[in-house]
Structures are given as structure tokens and as C-alpha cells.
Amino acid sequence: MSKKIVSLVLSLMIMGTSLVGCTNHTVSTEQTSTSTENVQESSTSTSNEVVQSETMTVVDQLGRTVEVPREINRIVSSYYISSSLLIALGAEDKVVGLEMKADTREIYKKAAPEFLELPGVGTSKSISVEETLALKPDLVILPYRLEEFVEQFEALDIPVIVVEPESMDQFLESITLIGTAIGEEEKAEALLNYYEEKIAEISSLTEGLEERPRVYMSGGSSAFTTCTSNMYQNDLIHLAGGQNVSEALTDGYWANVSAEQILAWDPEFIFNVNYASYDISELTKDAQLAPVSAIKENRVYTFPSVLEAWDYPTPSSILGILWLTHQLHPELYSVEAYTKDAQDFYKIFYDIDITEEDMGL
Numbered sequence: 001m002s003k004k005i006v007s008l009v010l011s012l013m014i015m016g017t018s019l020v021g022c023t024n025h026t027v028s029t030e031q032t033s034t035s036t037e038n039v040q041e042s043s044t045s046t047s048n049e050v051v052q053s054e055t056m057t058v059v060d061q062l063g064r065t066v067e068v069p070r071e072i073n074r075i076v077s078s079y080y081i082s083s084s085l086l087i088a089l090g091a092e093d094k095v096v097g098l099e100m101k102a103d104t105r106e107i108y109k110k111a112a113p114e115f116l117e118l119p120g121v122g123t124s125k126s127i128s129v130e131e132t133l134a135l136k137p138d139l140v141i142l143p144y145r146l147e148e149f150v151e152q153f154e155a156l157d158i159p160v161i162v163v164e165p166e167s168m169d170q171f172l173e174s175i176t177l178i179g180t181a182i183g184e185e186e187k188a189e190a191l192l193n194y195y196e197e198k199i200a201e202i203s204s205l206t207e208g209l210e211e212r213p214r215v216y217m218s219g220g221s222s223a224f225t226t227c228t229s230n231m232y233q234n235d236l237i238h239l240a241g242g243q244n245v246s247e248a249l250t251d252g253y254w255a256n257v258s259a260e261q262i263l264a265w266d267p268e269f270i271f272n273v274n275y276a277s278y279d280i281s282e283l284t285k286d287a288q289l290a291p292v293s294a295i296k297e298n299r300v301y302t303f304p305s306v307l308e309a310w311d312y313p314t315p316s317s318i319l320g321i322l323w324l325t326h327q328l329h330p331e332l333y334s335v336e337a338y339t340k341d342a343q344d345f346y347k348i349f350y351d352i353d354i355t356e357e358d359m360g361l
Contacts, residue, residue: 076095078143227244240327316345
């Protein structure tokens with residue numbers, strides 16, 4: 001998995017660079033048999049001129065070819081994942097509208113407080129086209145769940161790109177896509193380089209493991225939902241040196257499971273997400289699950305952090321991989337190393353200083 005991701009990162013950076021380099025060339029080819037030397041020289045000079053188009057094209061994660069302005073100054077992002085990525089790419093000052101409930105995001109309060117004053121125009125289920133239009137955006141970024149609104153924006157001649165960062169590969173693709181679309185290719189490349197470096201570092205620690213601890217991760221809606229192999233969380237567990245007990249599930253993203261199934265899997269570690277709408281005691285106090293190794297050994301944890309969810313495919317999710325590696329293999333990756341890496345990450349990409357309390361340690 002790690003070699004595939006490192007190769008993908010390099011490929012994405014090359015793809016992003018090639019997209020940036022595209023320009024339109026106007027070449028003069030008209031010459032007559034009676035042309036003088038001066039006319040020929042003039043034609044040659046014209047043929048070497050480069051006309052910079054005011055727009056360029058990108059291919060979004062629905063496979064759509066989208067023409068976007070080369071200069072982007074007003075962005076509407078109706079998706080927390082893309083909004084967080086815009087901060088990491090240094091484009092927070094270009095955002096004029098975003099998803100609802102921005103004031104509940106601790107990372108916004110610390111890294112982009114201006115977001116708290118912006119109008120909320122959408123959710124993961126819907127977006128107000130009218131309110132978005134009033135913001136006069138140069139670019140709209142939508143999650144794939146809002147694909148149905150694409151035609152409405154196209155009819156209004158508003159450039160719109162769709163992202164679907166559900167797996168690790170798709171998340172890395174979204175970094176290149178958004179970085180290219182908004183003209184922040186260098187910062188996107190820096191973030192991809194960071195991922196490449198840290199994934200290679202962790203992979204070097206875990207690739208030789210003879211046994212990988214069995215991990216069960218419960219979703220946000222219920223303790224009895226878990227990630228399929230299609231999800232970012234599955235990649236995260238694997239990279240951290242664990243075995244996702246639900247990796248054989250391939251239908252959709254979050255899957256419902258029974259207590260009998262969890263008992264049969266017998267996970268050695270259980271993790272629930274910090275945005276869960278339930279109490280983890282649904283698992284730990286279930287008499288039927290008492291024999292499960294993770295519950296017997298008291299290895300049930302909530303994924304950090306206080307700032308934002310590190311199991312989500314946002315820029316900081318690399319810290320989720322690092323944290324989970326420490327939880328599963330503390331002898332390979334210490335809490336001191338993890339703390340320093342987390343603090344360095346936020347300083348580099350968000351220009352903020354964070355504490356151990358911010359990390360949830």
C-alpha cells in the first residue's frame with residue numbers, strides 16, 4: 001500500500017506540473033513565394049509569440065473537464081474537507097463562502113478566524129445556488145454528494161469542480177486538483193511531499209511486522225457501523241501497521257454490522273471517531289461483547305484531536321496515521337516523536353502553534 005501511495009504522490013505532482021505548464025501558442029504560418037527576407041523574419045517572430053489564455057482546464061474527480069479562470073480570487077467551498085485544504089494551501093483569504101456551522105470548527109477558530117464571519121451556503125446534502133451566485137465566485141468546490149447541483153452552476157457559467165476524497169488515493173488526487181485549479185501548485189506539491197516523506201517513514205517502521213493488530217473502527221452514526229475497504233480509514237489503519245477487521249466489506253463506505261460479527265472478528269483495538277453521535281459504552285458495556293480482546297484489555301480509544309478529526313481525509317489526517325502508529329506500536333514510534341511531528345505540521349501548513357491539549361493527548 002505505501003509503495004503504491006508514494007508512486008501516486010510522485011505521479012500526481014508530475015501531473016499537476018504539466019497542467020500548470022499548458023499555454024496556447026499562436027503560430028503564424030502564412031508566407032508567399034514572393035515574400036521578402038523582412039517579411040519572413042516578421043513571420044518567424046510572430047510564430048514564437050505565446051498568447052496566455054485567461055482560462056485553463058482541469059479534470060475533476062467526476063471525470064469532468066472544467067474550464068476555470070487562471071486567476072482565482074473568490075472561492076466558495078461547501079465541503080469541510082476542501083475548506084480545510086484551502087487553508088493548508090494558503091488560500092483562506094480567497095474564500096467568500098463555505099459550508100454551514102463553520103463556527104463549530106476549532107481549526108477555523110485557530111487557523112482561519114475569518115471563516116467564522118463568512119456566509120454558510122451549503123451542507124453535505126444541499127447548497128443554495130442563489131446565495132452562492134450572490135457571492136460572485138470565480139470557483140465553486142462541491143463534494144460528490146452534491147453532484148446534482150453541477151448543472152445549475154454550469155447553466156449560470158460558474159466554474160464548479162467536484163471532489164471525492166474518500167480513499168487515500170482520491171484524497172491525494174484532490175490536493176493536486178484543488179492546488180492546480182486555484183493556482184497554488186507549489187503549496188500543493190509541498191503538502192504532497194510531506195505526505196510522501198511521512199508515509200515512507202512510517203512504512204519503513206511497519207512493513208516488516210510479522211503480525212498486525214486487529215483493529216475495529218466505529219463510524220459517526222453508530223457504534224455498530226464501520227469502514228469498508230473503500231474508505232480512507234481503511235488505508236489509515238493499514239499504513240499504521242494494523243489490520244482492519246472489516247476490510248473484506250466492499251459495498252459502499254460505512255457499513256452496518258452486528259454484535260455477533262464484532263465478536264467473531266475479535267479486534268485487539270477499538271477506535272471510535274471524535275464526532276460520534278453515540279457513547280462508546282454501547283460497545284464496552286454490551287455483555288455480548290465482553291469477551292472481545294480490545295474490551296477485555298481496555299484498549300478502546302477515541303480518535304483525536306480537539307482541533308479536528310484526524311481520521312477524516314483532510315490535510316491533517318497524516319497526523320491520524322502517525323497517532324495510530326504510536327497507539328498500535330509505541331515501541332516503534334514514540335509519543336515524543338509524534339508530538340513534535342504534529343506541532344511541526346501545523347506550523348508549516350497552518351502557521352499556528354498547537355499544544356498537547358489541542359492534540360487531545
